[in-house]
Amino acid sequence: MKRILVIENIASLLDNISEILEMENYYVLKACHATEGYELACRDNPDVIISAINIGEMNGTELFKVLRANRKTRNIPFIFITTCVQKRxxxxxxxxxxxxxxxxxxSYETLLSVTANAVRKRRKQRGDFYREFDGIHSMIQCVATSLI
Known part of the structure; x- marks a missing residue:
């Protein structure tokens, strides 16, 4: 099942987004602040992270940078949702x-469309990794067999 981490400090919006995603058969992990979101991202390795920018003690952009610095979470597609519309x-x-x-x-249609595309990207990344790993594993087995 596709896992989506939603980080939003407005409880009603967090619940609404989660419900919409669940109706589309996503498994939703919920966090109401950045620290909790970071812990869930590291522990559960979601397919996509959707985060507000203004989420408390650490904002969404800071969280994004911390997740990008972490080897385990750096490739998870990250979607900002925000009221920040000032050009800067x-x-x-x-x-x-x-x-x-x-x-x-x-609109929820926009959110669902962007999320679905991000999930496809993540699944493709993972598929490419495992195909590459299988190829390396096969090469090692061939070399090992020839040495015996």
Whole structure:
């Protein structure tokens, strides 16, 4: 099942987003602040992270940087959802190169479309990794067999 981590400090919005994603058969992990989101991302390795920018003690852009610095979480597609629409803030958010940057209010259709595309990207990344690993494993077995 596809796992989505949603980090949002507004409880009603967190519940609404989670419900919409669950209706589309996503397994949703919920966090109401960055620290909890970071812990869930590291522990559960979700397919996609959707995060607000203003989420408490550590904001979403800081969380994004910390997750990108972590080997385990650096390749998870990250979607910002935000009310930040001032040009400078938007440019900064985009300069970090998240998977997507969605301004609130947004339609659920937009969120679902962007999320589905991000999941496909993540699944492709994982598939490429495992195909590469299987190829290396096969080469090692061939070399080992020839040495025996």
């Amino acid at each position: 803030e938007v440019e900064y958010g985009l300069s970090l190169k998240p998977y997507a940057y969605i301004a609130k209010p947004f």
